[in-house]
Amino acid sequence: MLQYLLNGIATGALYSVIALGIVLVYRTSRLLNFAHGDLAMVAVFLVWSFSRPLGFPGAVAVALLAATALGAAFSFGVLQQVKEATLLGQVVLTLGFSQVLSGAALVVWGADSKPFPFPLSSVVTYRLGGAVISQLTLGSLVIALVLMAGLYLLIQQTRVGLAMRAYSQDPEAARLLGLPTRRLLAFTWGVAALLGTAAGMLLAPVTFLHPYFMLTPFLKGFTAAVLGGLDSVPGAIVGGLLLGVMESLFAGYVSLRFVSTLSFALIVVMLLVRPEGLLGRVFQRRV
Amino acid sequence: MIIIRPWPQQGRIGGAMDLRRSYREEMALVRGWSGWLAVIALTAALAVLPFLLSGYLVYVVTHLVIQALVAVGLNLLVGYTGQISLGHVGFFAIGAYGAAHGLVTFQLPLPVALAGAGLGAAAAGYLVGLPALRLSGPYLSIVTLGFGIAVHQVLTNWPAVSGGRIGLFVPRPALGPWPLTGDRAVYFLVLGVGLLLILAAYNLTRSHVGRAWIAIRESDLAAQATGVNLRRYKTLAFGVSAFYAGVAGGLAAILIGYLEPQMFTFVESVSFLAMVVVGGLGTIPGGILGGLLIGAIPYLFSSLRQWLPLVFGLIIMAVMIVEPWGLYGRWLKIRRYFKSWPL
Numbered sequence: 058m059l060q061y062l063l064n065g066i067a068t069g070a071l072y073s074v075i076a077l078g079i080v081l082v083y084r085t086s087r088l089l090n091f092a093h094g095d096l097a098m099v100a101v102f103l104v105w106s107f108s109r110p111l112g113f114p115g116a117v118a119v120a121l122l123a124a125t126a127l128g129a130a131f132s133f134g135v136l137q138q139v140k141e142a143t144l145l146g147q148v149v150l151t152l153g154f155s156q157v158l159s160g161a162a163l164v165v166w167g168a169d170s171k172p173f174p175f176p177l178s179s180v181v182t183y184r185l186g187g188a189v190i191s192q193l194t195l196g197s198l199v200i201a202l203v204l205m206a207g208l209y210l211l212i213q214q215t216r217v218g219l220a221m222r223a224y225s226q227d228p229e230a231a232r233l234l235g236l237p238t239r240r241l242l243a244f245t246w247g248v249a250a251l252l253g254t255a256a257g258m259l260l261a262p263v264t265f266l267h268p269y270f271m272l273t274p275f276l277k278g279f280t281a282a283v284l285g286g287l288d289s290v291p292g293a294i295v296g297g298l299l300l301g302v303m304e305s306l307f308a309g310y311v312s313l314r315f316v317s318t319l320s321f322a323l324i325v326v327m328l329l330v331r332p333e334g335l336l337g338r339v340f341q342r343r344v
Numbered sequence: 345m346i347i348i349r350p351w352p353q354q355g356r357i358g359g360a361m362d363l364r365r366s367y368r369e370e371m372a373l374v375r376g377w378s379g380w381l382a383v384i385a386l387t388a389a390l391a392v393l394p395f396l397l398s399g400y401l402v403y404v405v406t407h408l409v410i411q412a413l414v415a416v417g418l419n420l421l422v423g424y425t426g427q428i429s430l431g432h433v434g435f436f437a438i439g440a441y442g443a444a445h446g447l448v449t450f451q452l453p454l455p456v457a458l459a460g461a462g463l464g465a466a467a468a469g470y471l472v473g474l475p476a477l478r479l480s481g482p483y484l485s486i487v488t489l490g491f492g493i494a495v496h497q498v499l500t501n502w503p504a505v506s507g508g509r510i511g512l513f514v515p516r517p518a519l520g521p522w523p524l525t526g527d528r529a530v531y532f533l534v535l536g537v538g539l540l541l542i543l544a545a546y547n548l549t550r551s552h553v554g555r556a557w558i559a560i561r562e563s564d565l566a567a568q569a570t571g572v573n574l575r576r577y578k579t580l581a582f583g584v585s586a587f588y589a590g591v592a593g594g595l596a597a598i599l600i601g602y603l604e605p606q607m608f609t610f611v612e613s614v615s616f617l618a619m620v621v622v623g624g625l626g627t628i629p630g631g632i633l634g635g636l637l638i639g640a641i642p643y644l645f646s647s648l649r650q651w652l653p654l655v656f657g658l659i660i661m662a663v664m665i666v667e668p669w670g671l672y673g674r675w676l677k678i679r680r681y682f683k684s685w686p687l
Contacts, residue, residue: 083482089482089485135661138665139664139665139668145422145621145625146621146664146668148485149617149618149621149660149664150661150664150665152614152618152660153658153659153660153661154661156614156654156656157654157657157658158657159657160651160652160653160654160656161654163650163653163654164650164654168650272610276493279486279489280490283482287482287483314497315497315501317497318493318494318497318498321490321491321493321494322490322494324487324490325475325487328475328478328479328483328486329475329478332479332483
């Protein structure tokens, strides 16, 4: 039981980090970013490529920079340049972007699975009360918590965070007050891509590296974001942890094969009972 | 909330130079001698086509028509009713496996198996449509996405239905006394069913049902206030759209003759959605065009299989950037230009 809970929290923390990226973009652009997972995937491949010439830390730095730049560039160069873009059109644009990214990865790195070198090992384990935790799990849990804390500080304690909150509350008013909204959006996309990349690097040692390895984690993060409420940052964290624990318990006690199906079924029930998510704001529509 | 409004100028594009003298003229599907000429020429071309092409190309064209059929059905949901679906491959899979088991396991006649495939998918569509009464935009997209993934997972983990690792083989069935042995026979079956369903879609969108759907798309609250029964028409849109996907799935099972769960992944749903958007939202020719073109990409790049997702994504992005109303919207603009030429 304790073991399942611990595993669930560790996976859930990674879902939370992915969900945070989705929520950040949704709060500002009112847009689901379907390229979130693929951006992270490309960045993790960059780590794999650069870790030989630059060493692991250097490669991570390059990849994080590249992912941030790529996310910001897509927001600035494509999404904001499209005239007359409807929201469905923007969703299709991100779907197209995700195809471009995974297609590019397929061409550059090939379709076969590669092991991902990571300084933390999943074989070395520690005993923790009645449960066993691997070095990798412990490390990813710590990194996820650090990222969450960093995001909290960024949003609550800095001027940029204040601007992001203002923009998500009322884009028009924020623009009128003189906030550089286009740069702000690009910055948000960059931060989201950075979060996704961090989560991707922690997942890659377990799932191995191939052009579609982020698809399932991305869908899980998406589910977690909806569970917690798409416009709520704490909601994304709660949703991710909850989803991780539920999945781990279900896999442990009921069935391993239908885990994903169950998580989606839970979402449907959840949405029917409380459509705005656990911590989301209640919908208000002015007619 | 996703608001879809790519239609503001459509009335102006289409109606600018048309003059109607009677109600019957307004109701006609085909207008004027040029319209009839185009219809006759198209029908003749479609009838002669399989005799001009080699066997493999007949197979390809048939596959494209099947995909166009899915796109037309999806357009009724996304383009006309304004509801998003990211799990349409689920309905397609239900239709494919339904028809396959109807033909192989239960030895049903072909029309019954196809209708059963469509109706089974439509029932699933009705169920997926129920949450749509309370959800919109991203929340609805995750429910439909989850449905598509759930269908895929159930197929992967249920060997009795999917045939396990070997897959499921579907021998070519017979339509009454005629066995559909060659690709040419299947082409005519698909063409017949397809034209019937496309005609039905035209008539459906011109009827009170279509007007109710468009009203829901523009504003579901306003539609409800003017007396549109949201529960009935939203679930109906999901049901009809799923019916199209189901029948197309059944036809695909007959054409390909082999089914495995890997044919029904999330990527397929994305490609169906891309067909609708690239072709043109809220128009029936748009669905057909998009289905034929997006469906053709994998065949055009078959020798460069690795490059396929990249090219696919670039085409989607390029169309969205250059022409957000889709190819049919571009065609309408061109037609308007020449109608009012030289002004």
